[in-house]
Amino acid sequence: MKVLVVNCGSTTLKYQVIDSETEQALAVGICERIGIKDGRLKHTPAGGEKELIQKDMPDHSVAIQLVLDTLTDEKYGVIKDLSEIGAIGHRVVHGGEKFASSVLIDDDVLAAIEECTPLAPLHNPANLIGIRACQQLMPGVPNVAVFDTAFHQTMDQVAYLYGIPYECYTKYKIRRYGFHGTSHKFVSHRAIECLGLDPENSKVIVCHLGGGASVSAVKNGKSVDTSMGFTPLEGLIMGTRCGDLDPAIIEYMAHIMDKSLEEVMEILNKESGMLGVSELSSDFRDLEDAAKEGNEAAIRAESTFNYRVAKYIGAYTAAMNGVDAIIFTAGVGENNPAMRKEIINYVGYLGCEIDDEENAVRSVEKVVSTADSKVKVMVIPTNEELMIARDTVALVK
Numbered sequence: 001m002k003v004l005v006v007n008c009g010s011t012t013l014k015y016q017v018i019d020s021e022t023e024q025a026l027a028v029g030i031c032e033r034i035g036i037k038d039g040r041l042k043h044t045p046a047g048g049e050k051e052l053i054q055k056d057m058p059d060h061s062v063a064i065q066l067v068l069d070t071l072t073d074e075k076y077g078v079i080k081d082l083s084e085i086g087a088i089g090h091r092v093v094h095g096g097e098k099f100a101s102s103v104l105i106d107d108d109v110l111a112a113i114e115e116c117t118p119l120a121p122l123h124n125p126a127n128l129i130g131i132r133a134c135q136q137l138m139p140g141v142p143n144v145a146v147f148d149t150a151f152h153q154t155m156d157q158v159a160y161l162y163g164i165p166y167e168c169y170t171k172y173k174i175r176r177y178g179f180h181g182t183s184h185k186f187v188s189h190r191a192i193e194c195l196g197l198d199p200e201n202s203k204v205i206v207c208h209l210g211g212g213a214s215v216s217a218v219k220n221g222k223s224v225d226t227s228m229g230f231t232p233l234e235g236l237i238m239g240t241r242c243g244d245l246d247p248a249i250i251e252y253m254a255h256i257m258d259k260s261l262e263e264v265m266e267i268l269n270k271e272s273g274m275l276g277v278s279e280l281s282s283d284f285r286d287l288e289d290a291a292k293e294g295n296e297a298a299i300r301a302e303s304t305f306n307y308r309v310a311k312y313i314g315a316y317t318a319a320m321n322g323v324d325a326i327i328f329t330a331g332v333g334e335n336n337p338a339m340r341k342e343i344i345n346y347v348g349y350l351g352c353e354i355d356d357e358e359n360a361v362r363s364v365e366k367v368v369s370t371a372d373s374k375v376k377v378m379v380i381p382t383n384e385e386l387m388i389a390r391d392t393v394a395l396v397k
Contacts, residue, residue: 001086008130089392094120095147151181178226209333211239217316242272310346
């Protein structure tokens with residue numbers, strides 16, 4: 001079966017076509033500037049050159065139609081006819097408490113996703129637009145929703161409750177939800193497989209480190225805690241997000257800087273994190289290069305980030321009463337050997353040690369700890385699209 005994986009943002013649409021038999025991507029691409037002038041589609045067929053198609057896309061329906069036309073194009077398409085697409089898997093950011101797993105989409109599911117819109121006002125509406133566009137353009141093809149939050153629904157109350165009036169949870173559903181769930185699920189399960197761990201007796205910490213970053217504690221294949229919370233703003237310092245913060249700072253910033261609540265939240269989401277601490281860039285690659293040249297601001301930002309990751313590793317080791325493996329994934333986790341080493345150096349007390357030679361890799365699945373390291377350290381490239389395709393196939397077969 002060929003599965004079309006769709007990930008709709010407010011002005012973008014990422015896609016892949018995956019052959020479920022071989023689990024290989026036949027094509028990957030992205031539509032950019034949807035609803036904005038000068039739209040473009042970047043499409044790369046497996047083994048082929050990247051194609052750039054310039055076309056305005058006033059809405060997601062037009063964007064999906066362009067994707068379908070491209071996939072069946074005689075020159076750079078990868079399927080002869082749309083009938084080859086057996087199912088469509090959609091990334092949906094927020095499923096609240098309603099969804100603890102992926103589901104086949106029907107009218108009730110659409111209504112439930114819409115009910116979660118206040119929890120993800122920038123993401124869920126775009127996800128819904130993509131789903132409805134696919135339903136309209138490919139009638140009869142099953143659609144599956146795969147939720148960023150679903151994997152973390154196995155967390156216990158002690159992990160997801162905040163120290164605020166309990167009514168805020170029961171009435172308004174204010175709690176920790178966690179995100180990046182598809183990545184954490186794929187990587188943790190892959191780690192268990194690669195390291196030969198017992199799925200029913202394993203303790204894995206996944207460090208998903210990128211522009212958006214989160215750490216999860218996965219015990220016996222299930223998430224028991226994760227660093228992101230009610231929104232993706234909580235947890236680690238990220239590219240532009242502040243991460244963990246004393247809530248009183250928000251009020252203080254509003255008064256001292258003469259800002260509205262909305263303006264302060266804009267700062268915390270888009271002007272903070274690595275960008276704010278370094279005053280240089282939100283891009284970890286820029287900071288890595290600057291740090292190598294001795295730039296103190298870049299070193300300050302990287303060191304602060306590494307320290308926070310190490311603190312979460314320590315906390316989640318306590319939460320699981322031990323750890324078998326620590327996994328690095330996503331753009332930074334996969335591609336920054338120096339950062340991996342500094343983070344692991346903090347937790348040497350666990351009996352884990354980096355092998356410098358093995359660690360000198362980028363985006364390669366590999367054990368990077370020493371042979372006698374009590375806790376294994378691995379790099380595992382994440383593949384959220386493949387995880388979405390797997391869930392989709394499991395539901396439609």
